[in-house]
Amino acid sequence: MLLRLVKNLFARPATSAHSSKPISTQEQAQTLFHRGDFRSAILAYRSYLEEFPHDVLALNDLGCCLANTGDDAGAAAVFDQAFSLDDAYLPVVVNHAKAIADRQMSGEALPYLRQAKVYDADFYASDAVLGAIALAMGNAELACQRAKRAWLASFDNLRLANCYLLNCAYHDIDEAQLAAEHRFWAETLAPRAQADDAETCDASLTALPERSSKIRIGYWSPDFRNHSVRYFFRPLLENHDRDRFEIVLYHDIPKSDEYTARIREKADHFIDVSDLPDARFVALIRSHQLDVLIELAGHTSNNRVNLLQECLATVQLSGLGYPPTTGLGTIDGKFLDIHLADADSARYYAEMPLVLPNSFWCFDPMEEAPIEPVPAAVRNGYPTFACIGNIAKIGDRTLACWAEILHRVPDARLLLRSISFNDPAALDAMRERVGNAGIALERVDFRGPAGGADFFASYNDVDIVLDTYPFNGGTTSCFATYMGVPIVSLAGKSLISRMGRSILNNLDLADWVVDDAAAYVERAVAGAADVSFLARFRVEARERFSRTALGNGKLFAEQLEHSCTELLQAKRDGVPCHEDAVAPLPAQELVRRAYGVLRFGQYEAAQRIVDYCLRAYPACGTAHILNTQRLTADGKYDEAAAYLLERVEGFDAGDRFAVWVNIARFQLLLGRDEECRKVVALAATAVGEDASDRAQLRMLETCLKVRAGNRAVAGARQPSVAAMRIMVLIVVDDPAAFERKRDDIASRCELPAGVGLDFLRCSEQHKTRVYSAVLREPSADIVVIVHKNIDIHSASFFRDVVSTLAHCDLLGIAGARSWDRLDWRHSPADNKAASFMVPSGEKEGCFEMQQMGLERSAAVHGLSVLDGSVLALNRARLAGIAGLGEFDPLLEDGAALMEEDLSHRAHLAGLRLAVHQSLGVVMDWRLALRNQHLGEVRWQLTQHYGFDPLTLRDEDRTIISVPVGSPDEGVAVQQLFFEDSV
Structure with a gap:
C-alpha cells in the first residue's frame, strides 16, 4: 500500500x-x-x-x-x-x-x-x-x-x-507558563457563529418543569460513564440536598454504560446532548435558566468548554476533571481548597479560586475493595515503590529522584503500571528511559493495566507510591491512599502539582508532602523503613477518608453547596467576582505564533493573535507590523506606513529596527525614495548586532544607491577563454515558450569572447533521456539547465558562469553545505546560501530580491546540494565519473528534485559545488514544475539518503529581501550588494 x-x-x-x-x-x-x-x-x-x-x-x-x-x-x-x-x-x-x-x-x-x-x-x-x-x-x-x-x-x-x-x-x-498557554487559547478563541441561534430545541424532549424555589444546578460532562470522573461525581451527586437543589445532568458523549444508568437514576433531569449541535445545545441550556452550571471536563477529551466563552448560566464553574485553568475568564470559579490556594493563586487561574474548606473533590469508589492488612514489605521481605498511571507524567526530574531512592534502599523494587505498556513500543521507550536514568532494569516491574477488582487489589502489592511532578497523580493517588498505601508527593504552585498535597493533608499525612527533590528522596527512604506506619495506615486509611470531605460525600456536598450559594448571591448582587493575574505568553512568542498561523493562510486567526498581543503588549512593534497586514492586503501602503510612523516612538526599542525596515519597504513600493532614505537612516540608528539585520539594512541602502544611479563597478575586462560551447537546456513542453525564453536569454546575456551558444528544448517528461544524451555530447563544454519557471536578466550571466566554473564543477543559485534533511532550505542559516528574485506578492509588476543564509560574497563554495531550477555544469567533469549521467526515471516527475539529486551525487563523487548569488535569476513561484509524483520522488530520496522525516529539527525560514521595481533593477541591486559585501 x-x-x-x-x-x-x-x-x-x-x-x-x-x-x-x-x-x-x-x-x-x-x-x-x-x-x-x-x-x-x-x-x-x-x-x-x-x-x-x-x-x-x-x-x-x-x-x-x-x-x-x-x-x-x-x-x-x-x-x-x-x-x-x-x-x-x-x-x-x-x-x-x-x-x-x-x-x-x-x-x-x-x-x-x-x-x-x-x-x-x-x-x-x-x-x-x-x-x-x-x-x-x-x-x-x-x-x-x-x-x-x-x-x-x-x-x-x-x-x-x-x-x-x-x-x-x-x-x-x-506552572505560570502552563496558565499562560491556556489564557492564550481563551484570548484567541474564535467566537461562536451567532447566526445559528435561531435554531430551537425539541421542547417535548428537553423542556424542564417550571422553576421552583430550588437552586437549579447543572453538571455538564462527557464522562458520566465508566470513567475516572465517576469516582468523584457520584459521591457529590448522591449527597446533594434535594430540598434546596434541583439537579440537571447534561451527558455529552454518545456512550452509556451501567455507571451512566446509576448516575441517571440519581439526577432530577438527565439529558443526552451528545448529538446536539453547538447552537441547539446553547439554546437548550439557556432555556433551562440554570443558576449554576459546572463543567467537569476542562480540556480533556470530547469537551465543548469553548461554549463557556458565553454566559450560559448565572454562575459558571469548572471542577473535578481538569487540574489546570481552562483559561476562560467567563468561567466564574474553579474548585480549589485550603491546601491548594494561597495568596499567589490568581497567577495560575483565569477563574476565581473557589476555595473549599477541606478538599476540592470527594473520592468514593462505591465498590468493595478489601485491603490486605500486612504490608507488601513484610510479605515479600523487601519494600516495593510504585507509580501507577500515565507514563507521560514521569519526567526526567522524577526519574532522577527514583534512581537515588533505589540507590539508598538497595533491596527495594519499583513497580510501574500503565495502560501504555500494552503498546510494545511504549514499553521499550520507557525501559530505555528508566535505564538511562541509572536504574537497574532488573529491579523494575513493568506491568500493564488491571481492571475492576484486580485494579484495587493491585495496590496490596505496593508499600509506597512515588508521586509524579509537576503533574501529580490524581485519581491514582486517591486509589492508593484509599487502599492504605501512602504517597510521597512533591508540591508546586498550583492545583496540578498540589493534588498530592491536598489528598495527604486531608488524611493527616502532611509530613509526606515535600517541597524539593532532596526532601522527596528522604521522605521515601524514611517511609520504606517505617514498616509499622505502613501497617498502621492500612488499618486507618478508610476511617481517615470518612472523617474528611475527601472521602465523605455528605460533608463535601454541603461545602460545595455553600460555596456555590455564596457565589450565586454575590453574582446576583453585582459583586465583582475575580480579576485574574495570569500573565500572557512573552510578546515575541505571540508574534511567532501569529507568523506561524499566517504561513498556513489563516488570516483571521492570525489577526486574533495579533489583537491579543497588542492588548497585552501595546508597545510590541512587531505585532504592530503584523497589524498593518490588514492595510497592505488592500495595497494601502501609505496608510500602513502612517500607522507605524504615528506609533513607532512608543514601541519597545528592540522592535524599532524591524518597524523602520517595514516602513522603508512601504516607501519603496510607493516609489518615495527620499522618504525611504530618511527612514533607512533611522533604521541604521536602531540596528543591533544581528547579522541578518545588518544585511537587511545594507540591502535597503543598496537599493537606494541603485535608484540614485549607482551601479556595481565593472571589473577589468576578462581575458578571452579557450574556445568553448555552452549548451542551454530549457526544460519546457511548449515550443512557443521555449522560443521566447531562448530569445530572451540570447538577447540579454552577453557571451565571453570565444564562447559559442546552443539551445535545446527538453520536454519535462523526457528529462532523463535528454540529460543523459547531452552529458555524453562532446561538443558541449558547459551545460546550463533552465526550467520553465526561470528567467535570466543579468547581462553578465554567462561570464559569471564561465569564470565561476573555473573553480568548481556545478553551479547554482541556491544550495546547502550539508544535506541532512530533504527540505534543506529550512536548515540553519549558516548551512545555506541563496539569492534570486521572485515576483512580488504585494504589488503587481514588482519583484522581490531575496537572499537566504549568512554568506555575503557573490560566490559560495563547499556545498553538497544545489537547487535544481537552474544549474550550470562542467560537462566533461561530470561525464568523466561513471554513473553520473544515469538518472532514475522515477525522479522525473518530482519538480526539480532530480537535478538536486544529481548535484548531490556529484558532490559524493568528489566534484565541487558552488552558488553564485548575483546571477540575476527570477524564479517565478506562480509556475509549477511537473510534479505528478512529487510525493513518491520525495519518498525515494528520503529512503535513498537515509533522512529521518520524524526527527524534529530547528528550522530557519529567515529571508532578507527588498522590493524592486523591475528585474533589471533587481540585477543592479544584487550585483552592488554582493560587490559591497566582498
Whole structure:
C-alpha cells in the first residue's frame, strides 16, 4: 500500500470529482466542520453521503467529526470504509495510522506517518497523531512540540488546541507558563457563529418543569460513564440536598454504560446532548435558566468548554476533571481548597479560586475493595515503590529522584503500571528511559493495566507510591491512599502539582508532602523503613477518608453547596467576582505564533493573535507590523506606513529596527525614495548586532544607491577563454515558450569572447533521456539547465558562469553545505546560501530580491546540494565519473528534485559545488514544475539518503529581501550588494 500512496497525494480522489454534486450540501458540511460545529457537520455529511457514498473526502471528514464528538467506534468504522475505497489519500492514510496507534500498535503506525511526513511535511494531522504517540510513549516534550505544530497549522481546530493544552500539562514546564498557554487559547478563541441561534430545541424532549424555589444546578460532562470522573461525581451527586437543589445532568458523549444508568437514576433531569449541535445545545441550556452550571471536563477529551466563552448560566464553574485553568475568564470559579490556594493563586487561574474548606473533590469508589492488612514489605521481605498511571507524567526530574531512592534502599523494587505498556513500543521507550536514568532494569516491574477488582487489589502489592511532578497523580493517588498505601508527593504552585498535597493533608499525612527533590528522596527512604506506619495506615486509611470531605460525600456536598450559594448571591448582587493575574505568553512568542498561523493562510486567526498581543503588549512593534497586514492586503501602503510612523516612538526599542525596515519597504513600493532614505537612516540608528539585520539594512541602502544611479563597478575586462560551447537546456513542453525564453536569454546575456551558444528544448517528461544524451555530447563544454519557471536578466550571466566554473564543477543559485534533511532550505542559516528574485506578492509588476543564509560574497563554495531550477555544469567533469549521467526515471516527475539529486551525487563523487548569488535569476513561484509524483520522488530520496522525516529539527525560514521595481533593477541591486559585501 505504501508505494500506492503516491497516486492521489496532492489531488482529490477520482471518486470525489463529480461536477453534478449538490455543492451547497457539501460546502455546508465543510464549513460546519472547519468551524468546529461537529454535530451539525455530522448531519450534513450524512445527508450528503446518502447520495454520494463513495466520496472519500467526505467520509474522512465525517470520521473526524465522529471522533471529535467521542464516537470512537463510529469514527473507526468510517475510516475503515474510507481506507478501503482509497488507501492512497493522505488524510485517510494518517487516520488509518491513528486507528492503528489507538489500538496500541505504535510501531506499526509509524511507517505510514513517516511516509506521510515526507509527502507533505506541513500536513497538520500527521503531527497530531505523532504527538499522541509521543505522549503515549512518555515523551511529553516531543508531544508538546508536535501538538503545537499541528495546532498552529489548523488553529481553529478545537481538538488540536485541546491536545496541545493537555500535552502542556504533562510537560515539565513552569506552572505560570502552563496558565499562560491556556489564557492564550481563551484570548484567541474564535467566537461562536451567532447566526445559528435561531435554531430551537425539541421542547417535548428537553423542556424542564417550571422553576421552583430550588437552586437549579447543572453538571455538564462527557464522562458520566465508566470513567475516572465517576469516582468523584457520584459521591457529590448522591449527597446533594434535594430540598434546596434541583439537579440537571447534561451527558455529552454518545456512550452509556451501567455507571451512566446509576448516575441517571440519581439526577432530577438527565439529558443526552451528545448529538446536539453547538447552537441547539446553547439554546437548550439557556432555556433551562440554570443558576449554576459546572463543567467537569476542562480540556480533556470530547469537551465543548469553548461554549463557556458565553454566559450560559448565572454562575459558571469548572471542577473535578481538569487540574489546570481552562483559561476562560467567563468561567466564574474553579474548585480549589485550603491546601491548594494561597495568596499567589490568581497567577495560575483565569477563574476565581473557589476555595473549599477541606478538599476540592470527594473520592468514593462505591465498590468493595478489601485491603490486605500486612504490608507488601513484610510479605515479600523487601519494600516495593510504585507509580501507577500515565507514563507521560514521569519526567526526567522524577526519574532522577527514583534512581537515588533505589540507590539508598538497595533491596527495594519499583513497580510501574500503565495502560501504555500494552503498546510494545511504549514499553521499550520507557525501559530505555528508566535505564538511562541509572536504574537497574532488573529491579523494575513493568506491568500493564488491571481492571475492576484486580485494579484495587493491585495496590496490596505496593508499600509506597512515588508521586509524579509537576503533574501529580490524581485519581491514582486517591486509589492508593484509599487502599492504605501512602504517597510521597512533591508540591508546586498550583492545583496540578498540589493534588498530592491536598489528598495527604486531608488524611493527616502532611509530613509526606515535600517541597524539593532532596526532601522527596528522604521522605521515601524514611517511609520504606517505617514498616509499622505502613501497617498502621492500612488499618486507618478508610476511617481517615470518612472523617474528611475527601472521602465523605455528605460533608463535601454541603461545602460545595455553600460555596456555590455564596457565589450565586454575590453574582446576583453585582459583586465583582475575580480579576485574574495570569500573565500572557512573552510578546515575541505571540508574534511567532501569529507568523506561524499566517504561513498556513489563516488570516483571521492570525489577526486574533495579533489583537491579543497588542492588548497585552501595546508597545510590541512587531505585532504592530503584523497589524498593518490588514492595510497592505488592500495595497494601502501609505496608510500602513502612517500607522507605524504615528506609533513607532512608543514601541519597545528592540522592535524599532524591524518597524523602520517595514516602513522603508512601504516607501519603496510607493516609489518615495527620499522618504525611504530618511527612514533607512533611522533604521541604521536602531540596528543591533544581528547579522541578518545588518544585511537587511545594507540591502535597503543598496537599493537606494541603485535608484540614485549607482551601479556595481565593472571589473577589468576578462581575458578571452579557450574556445568553448555552452549548451542551454530549457526544460519546457511548449515550443512557443521555449522560443521566447531562448530569445530572451540570447538577447540579454552577453557571451565571453570565444564562447559559442546552443539551445535545446527538453520536454519535462523526457528529462532523463535528454540529460543523459547531452552529458555524453562532446561538443558541449558547459551545460546550463533552465526550467520553465526561470528567467535570466543579468547581462553578465554567462561570464559569471564561465569564470565561476573555473573553480568548481556545478553551479547554482541556491544550495546547502550539508544535506541532512530533504527540505534543506529550512536548515540553519549558516548551512545555506541563496539569492534570486521572485515576483512580488504585494504589488503587481514588482519583484522581490531575496537572499537566504549568512554568506555575503557573490560566490559560495563547499556545498553538497544545489537547487535544481537552474544549474550550470562542467560537462566533461561530470561525464568523466561513471554513473553520473544515469538518472532514475522515477525522479522525473518530482519538480526539480532530480537535478538536486544529481548535484548531490556529484558532490559524493568528489566534484565541487558552488552558488553564485548575483546571477540575476527570477524564479517565478506562480509556475509549477511537473510534479505528478512529487510525493513518491520525495519518498525515494528520503529512503535513498537515509533522512529521518520524524526527527524534529530547528528550522530557519529567515529571508532578507527588498522590493524592486523591475528585474533589471533587481540585477543592479544584487550585483552592488554582493560587490559591497566582498
